[in-house]
Every structure is written in structure tokens, then in C-alpha cells.
Amino acid sequence: MHVRFLKNSNELICKGISFSKKNNFNKAILYFDKVLEIDANNVDGLLHKGLALKELGRNEEAIASFDKVLETESNNSIALYNKGLALGKLGRNEESKLCIDKSINIKYNDSINLYAAGNELKKSGRYDEALSCYTKSLENDPNNADVLTAKGFVLDLLGMPPKSVIFFFDKALQIDPNNAESHLHKGFVYNRIGKYHEAIACFDKALEIEPDNVRTLYSKGVTLHFLKKYEEAISYCNKALEINPRHVKALSTMVWILAHQKKYEAALIYCDKAVEIEPEYVYALSYKGYLLFECDRFDEALKYYNKAIEIDPNNSRSLHYKNKILDRIEKSKKRSFLNKLKHQYFQ
Numbered sequence: 001m002h003v004r005f006l007k008n009s010n011e012l013i014c015k016g017i018s019f020s021k022k023n024n025f026n027k028a029i030l031y032f033d034k035v036l037e038i039d040a041n042n043v044d045g046l047l048h049k050g051l052a053l054k055e056l057g058r059n060e061e062a063i064a065s066f067d068k069v070l071e072t073e074s075n076n077s078i079a080l081y082n083k084g085l086a087l088g089k090l091g092r093n094e095e096s097k098l099c100i101d102k103s104i105n106i107k108y109n110d111s112i113n114l115y116a117a118g119n120e121l122k123k124s125g126r127y128d129e130a131l132s133c134y135t136k137s138l139e140n141d142p143n144n145a146d147v148l149t150a151k152g153f154v155l156d157l158l159g160m161p162p163k164s165v166i167f168f169f170d171k172a173l174q175i176d177p178n179n180a181e182s183h184l185h186k187g188f189v190y191n192r193i194g195k196y197h198e199a200i201a202c203f204d205k206a207l208e209i210e211p212d213n214v215r216t217l218y219s220k221g222v223t224l225h226f227l228k229k230y231e232e233a234i235s236y237c238n239k240a241l242e243i244n245p246r247h248v249k250a251l252s253t254m255v256w257i258l259a260h261q262k263k264y265e266a267a268l269i270y271c272d273k274a275v276e277i278e279p280e281y282v283y284a285l286s287y288k289g290y291l292l293f294e295c296d297r298f299d300e301a302l303k304y305y306n307k308a309i310e311i312d313p314n315n316s317r318s319l320h321y322k323n324k325i326l327d328r329i330e331k332s333k334k335r336s337f338l339n340k341l342k343h344q345y346f347q
Contacts, residue, residue, distance in 0.1 A: 008038065009035050009038060009039065009042060009044075009045070012031045012032075012034050012035045012045075013031070013032070013035055013044050013045060013048060015031045016028040016029070016030075016031030016032045016035075016045075016048055016049075016052075017048060019031065020048065020051065020052055020055075023055075025052040025053075025055050025056050026056070028048070028052045029049055029052050029053070032045045032046075032048050032049035032052065033049070036049070041068070041071075041072060043069055043072055043073060043076070046065050046066075046068045046069045047065075047066070047069050047076070047078060047079055049065050050062045050063075050065030050066045050069065050079065050082060050083075051082060053065060054082055054085065054086050054089075057089070059086040059087075059089045059090050060090070062082070062083075062086045063083055063086050063087065063090075066079040066080075066082060066083040066086070067083070070083070075106050077103040077104075077106040077107045077110070078103075080099045080100070080102050080103035080106070081099070081100055081103035081104075083099045084096045084097070084098075084099030084100035084103065085100070087099060107140040107141065108140070108141060110137075110140050111137045111138075111140035111141035111144060111147070112137075114133045114134070114136050114137035114140070115133070115134065115137045115144070115146065115147050115150065117133045118130040118131075118132075118133030118134045118137065118147075118150060118154075119150065121133060122150070122153075122154060127154050127157050127158050128158070130150075130154050131151065131154045131155065131158065134147055134150050134151040134154065135151065138151065143175050144175075145172040145173075145175045145176035145179045145182065146172075146179070146181070148168050148169075148171050148172035148175070148182075149168070149169060149172045149179060149181045149182045149185060151168050152165050152166070152167070152168030152169045152172070152182075152185060153185050155168065156185070156188070156189060162189050162190075162192075162193050165189055166186055166189055169182040169183075169185055169186040169189075170186075173186075178209050180206045180209040180210045180213060180216070181206075183202045183203070183205040183206035183209070184202070184203065184206045184213070184215065184216050184219065186202045187199040187200075187201075187202030187203045187206065187216075187219065187220075187223070188219065190202060191219070191222065191223050191226070194226075196223050196226050196227050197227075199223045200220065200223055200224070200227075203216050203219055203220040203223065204220075207220070212243050214240045214243050214244050214247050214250055215240075215249070217236050217237070217239050217240035217243070217250075218236065218237050218240040218247075218249065218250045218253040218254075219253075220236045221233045221234070221235075221236035221237040221240070221253060221254075221257060222253060222256070222257070224236060225257050225260065230257070230261055233257050234254070234257060234258075237250060237253055237254040237257060238254075240253075241254065245273075246273075246277050248274050248277050248278045248281055248284065251270045251271075251273050251274040251277075251284075252270075252271075252274050252281075252283055252284055252287065254267075254270045255267045255270045255271045255274065255284070255287050255291075256287070258270065259287070259290070259291060259294075262294075264291050264294045264295050265295065267287075267291050268288070268291050268292075268295075271284055271287055271288045271291060272288070275288060280311050282308045282311050282312045282315055282318075285304050285305075285307050285308040285311070285318075286304070286305065286308040286315060286317050286318045286321075288301075288304045289301045289302070289303075289304035289305040289308065289318065289321060289322075290317075290321060292304065293321055293324070293325060298325050298328060298329055301321070301325055302322065302325050302326075302329075305318045305319075305321055305322040305325070306322070309322065
């Protein structure tokens with residue numbers, strides 16, 4: 001019975017809204033009144049009736065309807081805003097301003113809370129839920145450059161096409177041209193799709209705004225490496241590490257750049273620092289295994305790959321190189337055994 005009651009109310013409200021959309025407000029009110037006959041305090045019925053009355057110029061009645069909503073939901077921003085508009089139509093300007101200002105503050109705070117919730121969800125890898133929070137936040141505050149940037153970043157993580165992702169960064173930059181995060185993330189997208197010169201331009205803009213941003217500095221280093229500007233790449237990583245010598249990702253980037261230049265011993269120095277600072281950082285552990293492998297220090301390499309696999313059993317890089325090392329050790333043992341036999345035979 002209760003379920004049917006709810007279904008009836010919802011159906012009536014939906015019918016009323018459909019008539020409101022056709023500007024047939026008198027017909028819409030008939031449906032909202034039917035809802036209110038069933039439940040005099042139905043917030044949706046009262047709210048939509050108030051909106052229809054306001055459109056008909058029946059502002060006193062609209063205000064009465066909005067007031068009933070606010071008795072139940074004192075922070076209903078839609079009721080407050082439209083009550084403010086109705087008060088303005090009646091020349092009650094001070095009251096109108098108070099209602100509209102309060103509604104805007106509520107919507108703004110809702111937007112901030114949703115943005116904060118989205119950030120927490122993003123940190124825990126719940127990207128779909130984070131995206132939902134950012135989308136709702138933008139419904140309340142469509143010109144928030146930080147939220148637009150965050151939405152673009154999550155869409156990128158979810159595998160949306162680069163053009164769709166860059167759209168959000170560009171929109172954020174139209175609102176706030178000095179939003180360093182938007183320039184930075186736009187650079188990441190260009191970097192990933194091989195548009196390295198465009199990426200450099202984005203990183204340079206970000207560095208004009210925040211010259212000491214460690215992340216931007218080492219990211220520019222990565223792109224310079226792709227452009228085969230190896231000395232400049234190392235220079236930007238060094239700049240990042242001068243600002244924060246214990247930044248694990250900056251250290252790991254330096255490891256990556258030096259390793260690609262086959263400077264394995266130099267790369268090991270930075271890798272050791274990264275592992276010392278963050279002993280369970282799988283990327284650094286796995287890379288240390290790789291560097292030791294390239295230096296023919298197989299037993300040591302195996303130790304670090306095992307550590308990485310213990311923390312992340314699905315780490316494909318570590319698993320691949322561990323098998324490679326075991327295969328090489330096995331072949332080495334066979335060679336050693338055959339050499340021993342050969343030596344004994346010819347004695």
C-alpha cells in the first residue's frame with residue numbers, strides 16, 4: 001500500500017512537470033494539488049506547485065508554497081532562490097536579496113563539498129564515483145576551474161578520448177588562465193599522444209605561474225627526453241630535486257631517464273634514494289631489479305623483484321624480469337656444468 005502511494009505521488013508529480021514544460025501551468029497545478037491531497041507536506045509537490053504559481057504571476061501563493069518547503073528543508077536552495085524571485089516581483093527587495101544570497105551560498109557550499117568528496121574518491125581509485133561528484137558539483141557551480149580540471153583528469157584516467165579530456169582543461173583555462181593544474185594536465189595528455197612540442201608549451205605555461213612546481217619540472221624532463229634532448233631532460237629533473245631532494249617520483253623520473261641512456265650505475269644512486277625514502281614503492285623496487293639485472297648482478301636483482309612481487313603480485317614488469325633472470329641463471333648453471341665436464345674430459 002505504501003509503495004503504491006509513493007508510486008502514485010511520483011507519477012502525479014511527473015505528469016505535472018510535463019505540463020509545466022509545455023507552459024500549461026494551470027493543468028500542472030491540478031496534478032500537484034492531487035499529490036498534496038495525499039500528503040500535504042510532500043516537498044516535491046509543494047516545490048513544483050510554487051514554481052508553477054510563480055510562472056503564472058501568483059507570487060503570494062508561490063511564496064506560501066516555498067515557505068512550506070522551507071519548513072521541512074530549510075536549506076532547499078531552489079525554494080530559497082525562487083522565493084527570492086517572487087519577493088522581488090512584489091517589490092520586497094531586501095527580503096528578495098536575503099533569500100537569493102542564501103541560496104547561492106548553499107549551492108556554492110554544496111559544490112565545494114562535492115568537489116572534496118570527488119577528490120577523496122579519486123585518491124582511493126573510485127574514478128566513476130569521483131566523476132559523478134565532479135559532475136554534480138559543476139551543476140551547482142559551472143564556472144569552477146578547479147572542478148573542471150579535476151573532471152578532465154578523471155575522464156583521462158577512465159580512458160576518454162584526448163579531445164574530450166582537453167575540452168575540460170581548455171574550459172577551465174577560459175575561466176582561469178592562471179590555473180597551473182589545467183596547463184599541467186593538458187601537457188600530460190599531449191605527452192601521452194606523442195604531441196611533445198604541445199606538451200612542452202603547456203608545461204612552460206604552468207612553470208610561468210608556478211616556477212617551483214616539482215611535478216611540472218620533472219614532467220618537462222620526461223618530454224625533453226622523448227625529444228632526445230637528454231642533457232636538458234636531466235637538467236629539469238635536477239631542478240625538481242634541488243627544490244625537493246626527497247621527492248620519490250622526481251627521483252624515479254631521473255632513474256627512468258638515466259636508465260634509457262644506459263647510465264645504469266648513475267641511475268642506481270637515485271633509485272637507492274627512492275627505495276630508502278619509500279621502501280615499499282613497487283616502481284622503484286622493480287626498477288632497481290632492472291638496473292641490477294643490466295649490471296649482471298642477477299642474485300641482487302632477483303631479491304628486489306621478489307620484494308616488488310610480494311607487495312604487488314600482479315606487477316607484470318617484475319614478473320617478466322624475474323623469469324628472465326631465472327632463465328639466465330639456469331643457462332649459466334648449465335654452461336658451468338658443461339664447462340666442468342669438458343674440463344674433466346680433457347684432463
